[in-house]
Amino acid sequence: MRNLSLLTDLYEFSMANGFQHDLPATQATFDVFYRRVPDAGSFVIAAGLQQVIEALQNFHFSEADLAYFKTLDLWDPEFLNYLANFKLDCQIQAVAEGTPVFPREPLLTVTGPIAQTQLLETLILNILNHQSLIATKARRLTFAASGRPIMEFGARRAQGPDSAIYGTRAAVIGGAKSTSNVLAAKAFNIPAAGTMAHSWIEAFPDELTAFRKWSERYPDNSALLVDTYDVLNSGVPNAITVFQELRERGHQPVGIRIDSGDVTMLAQQARKMLNAAGFPEAKITISNALDETIITSLLQQGAPIDNFGIGEKLITSASAPVLSGVYKLAAIEQNGHVEPKIKVSASREKLTIPGKKRVYRLYRPGTKQAFADLIALEHETIVGESHLAVFNSDPLSVDRHHVLTAFDAQLLLKPVTLTTTSYPSVQAIQTTSQHQLAELPRATQRLINPDVYPVYMTAALSQLQTELLSQATPAD
Numbered sequence: 001m002r003n004l005s006l007l008t009d010l011y012e013f014s015m016a017n018g019f020q021h022d023l024p025a026t027q028a029t030f031d032v033f034y035r036r037v038p039d040a041g042s043f044v045i046a047a048g049l050q051q052v053i054e055a056l057q058n059f060h061f062s063e064a065d066l067a068y069f070k071t072l073d074l075w076d077p078e079f080l081n082y083l084a085n086f087k088l089d090c091q092i093q094a095v096a097e098g099t100p101v102f103p104r105e106p107l108l109t110v111t112g113p114i115a116q117t118q119l120l121e122t123l124i125l126n127i128l129n130h131q132s133l134i135a136t137k138a139r140r141l142t143f144a145a146s147g148r149p150i151m152e153f154g155a156r157r158a159q160g161p162d163s164a165i166y167g168t169r170a171a172v173i174g175g176a177k178s179t180s181n182v183l184a185a186k187a188f189n190i191p192a193a194g195t196m197a198h199s200w201i202e203a204f205p206d207e208l209t210a211f212r213k214w215s216e217r218y219p220d221n222s223a224l225l226v227d228t229y230d231v232l233n234s235g236v237p238n239a240i241t242v243f244q245e246l247r248e249r250g251h252q253p254v255g256i257r258i259d260s261g262d263v264t265m266l267a268q269q270a271r272k273m274l275n276a277a278g279f280p281e282a283k284i285t286i287s288n289a290l291d292e293t294i295i296t297s298l299l300q301q302g303a304p305i306d307n308f309g310i311g312e313k314l315i316t317s318a319s320a321p322v323l324s325g326v327y328k329l330a331a332i333e334q335n336g337h338v339e340p341k342i343k344v345s346a347s348r349e350k351l352t353i354p355g356k357k358r359v360y361r362l363y364r365p366g367t368k369q370a371f372a373d374l375i376a377l378e379h380e381t382i383v384g385e386s387h388l389a390v391f392n393s394d395p396l397s398v399d400r401h402h403v404l405t406a407f408d409a410q411l412l413l414k415p416v417t418l419t420t421t422s423y424p425s426v427q428a429i430q431t432t433s434q435h436q437l438a439e440l441p442r443a444t445q446r447l448i449n450p451d452v453y454p455v456y457m458t459a460a461l462s463q464l465q466t467e468l469l470s471q472a473t474p475a476d
């Protein structure tokens with residue numbers, strides 16, 4: 001396992017050094033949350049918790065790290081000694097991977113000695129922001145594909161090895177069914193899948209020979225790439241010839257892949273030709289810079305597509321390549337006294353929600369229909385209630401006060417066991433995520449102009465925020 005403990009910003013170490021000196025007995029709680037959803041969606045699919053836990057399990061500093069720190073000549077010898085004997089003493093709470101989460105609600109919290117909690121900021125954000133971004137993109141693509149499987153094809157266009165490997169993991173959490181990335185398939189037990197490249201076709205004297213050679217080698221995996229020369233006049237007819245030969249040898253042809261041109265027209269014509277030749281079960285796979293807008297359009301046009309192969313737009317989240325999750329101080333604790341903290345900024349949108357908190361998902365009583373999330377203070381236990389005054393957590397919302405009349409509540413943030421070595425499989429996370437999505441109002445899931453799902457604060461939390469806001473002087 002790689003040691004990622006130095007994957008942080010210098011200032012985290014510099015602050016930790018100072019905290020060890022000036023606030024050695026202070027505990028802190030930080031919240032991870034985001035303010036805006038990529039692609040103007042309404043939710044983010046939380047992903048990356050397993051890699052956060054693994055990074056924290058392996059959080060230590062080697063002799064070589066210590067020697068390097070000495071060359072920087074920035075921090076006290078006592079602090080370097082503390083790092084040399086570093087023992088992580090933090091508690092984590094988090095939502096389960098795959099959970100749809102909404103703006104401003106914590107998806108992970110860290111409590112522990114302030115120096116330690118500060119040191120973890122960059123690493124935790126790096127992991128969660130990346131995987132949650134790609135899982136969210138994959139969910140959008142899966143929504144657009146409406147039940148047709150998505151194969152992840154992005155390794156060659158990913159921004160380096162880590163984004164290919166962990167991006168694939170996240171893509172499966174968000175709904176992809178398989179991957180062409182062999183390392184990710186092996187690492188996370190994801191079905192490995194693939195067809196062939198144009199080079200295979202080009203390397204043989206003609207297309208028919210190339211298809212025959214492939215089907216001799218892979219008689220049960222004959223997804224033939226039909227667009228190297230001419231889809232309708234050469235690719236599909238040659239594929240049909242080889243499918244007939246395969247059938248005579250007792251094999252079931254898989255189908256074709258189209259990777260260029262007017263996909264709707266080509267898929268429609270290819271479908272007719274395959275059906276007429278007696279291969280209605282042969283699948284049509286489409287690839288070529290697909291995203292959720294193109295997929296929606298293709299399906300609206302009536303393109304008879306069975307599978308989508310999606311690379312660059314998924315693995316890079318090309319249309320919205322950043323998830324700006326943040327890590328903000330919520331409270332400090334000294335001598336058993338908890339002091340909630342707030343960050344006020346010139347932009348009202350950036351106001352933080354102070355205090356140690358709980359996050360609940362609220363359901364219509366006796367149903368699995370969620371209608372809002374609720375952030376409460378740590379000591380507030382919310383059970384099914386018939387009347388609760390709440391406030392919209394969006395500082396920009398105009399009508400902030402609401403009364404909830406009846407609901408069931410379920411805790412979303414749960415304690416994480418840092419010693420664990422057993423994790424749910426990515427497929428199991430995908431399934432749980434789908435169940436959680438099915439609980440949300442359908443209108444929050446549409447790709448364009450989704451309904452805003454309310455995230456409320458309890459009256460006590462809202463009051464605390466208002467009090468701290470009025471006491472605080474605007475800070476950067």
Ligand SMILES: Nc1ncnc2c1ncn2[C@@H]1O[C@H](COP(=O)(O)OP(=O)(O)OP(=O)(O)O)[C@@H](O)[C@H]1O
Pocket residue numbers: 259260261262263264265287288289290294297298301
């Ligand atoms: N009927 C269609 N409706 C909407 N988008 C389509 C349709 N057919 C193809 N596309 C998409 O349009 C984009 C451009 O397609 P085009 O075939 O011109 O790609 P290309 O990259 O120029 O071709 P090539 O791969 O041969 O270089 C691709 O993202 C493709 O998925």
Ligand SMILES: O=P(O)(O)OC[C@H]1O[C@H](OP(=O)(O)OP(=O)(O)O)[C@H](O)[C@@H]1O
Pocket residue numbers: 153154156157197198259287288289290309310311312313
């Ligand atoms: O377009 P994506 O969603 O990333 O899907 C993966 C692409 O990778 C391959 O293309 P290749 O590298 O051969 O390039 P080209 O087909 O674009 O020329 C494949 O044929 C797809 O077109």
Ligand SMILES: O=C(O)c1cccnc1
Pocket residue numbers: 153154180193194195196197257287309311
């Ligand atoms: O297997 C495929 O068809 C494939 C794999 C990666 C990229 N494009 C296509």
